[in-house]
Amino acid sequence: MTGRAEGMMIVAMLCMFVACFAFSMGPIKWVIMSEIFPTKIRGRAMAIATLAVWTTDGLYNQFFPMLRNHLGISGTFFLFAILLVPQLLFIWKVMPETKGRTLERNRRSWTA
Numbered sequence: 001m002t003g004r005a006e007g008m009m010i011v012a013m014l015c016m017f018v019a020c021f022a023f024s025m026g027p028i029k030w031v032i033m034s035e036i037f038p039t040k041i042r043g044r045a046m047a048i049a050t051l052a053v054w055t056t057d058g059l060y061n062q063f064f065p066m067l068r069n070h071l072g073i074s075g076t077f078f079l080f081a082i083l084l085v086p087q088l089l090f091i092w093k094v095m096p097e098t099k100g101r102t103l104e105r106n107r108r109s110w111t112a
Contacts, residue, residue: 006074009074010073010074010077012082013060013074013077013078014077015074015082016077016078017077017080017084020081020084020085020088021084024035024087024088024091025087025088027090028079028091029053029079031098032091032095032098033045033046033049033050033053034046034063035103036096036107037049037071038107041104057104064076067079072086083102
């Protein structure tokens with residue numbers, strides 16, 4: 001693969017990763033976290049969930065150089081894009097719809 005073709009592949013994989021992340025776990029995690037916890041524990045639960053999110057983000061950043069060296073830049077972004085697919089399916093199939101619903105009704109979605 002020539003340098004130009006490899007550069008185009010890197011840009012394509014980066015765009016694919018960003019697009020998948022932007023409509024899946026990127027914004028959704030913050031919206032869901034703010035809507036699924038009962039009011040009594042929301043502050044603490046959001047703190048724990050936020051810690052989990054930033055820890056995971058930190059791990060992704062720490063593994064990136066190692067993956068880049070083993071898989072190449074295109075392979076690394078392709079792997080990250082693939083990792084978003086199960087997350088998207090989880091959101092689509094498991095997480096309850098929260099749009100236009102009260103917090104109490106959202107809470108009942110988890111117990112019913």
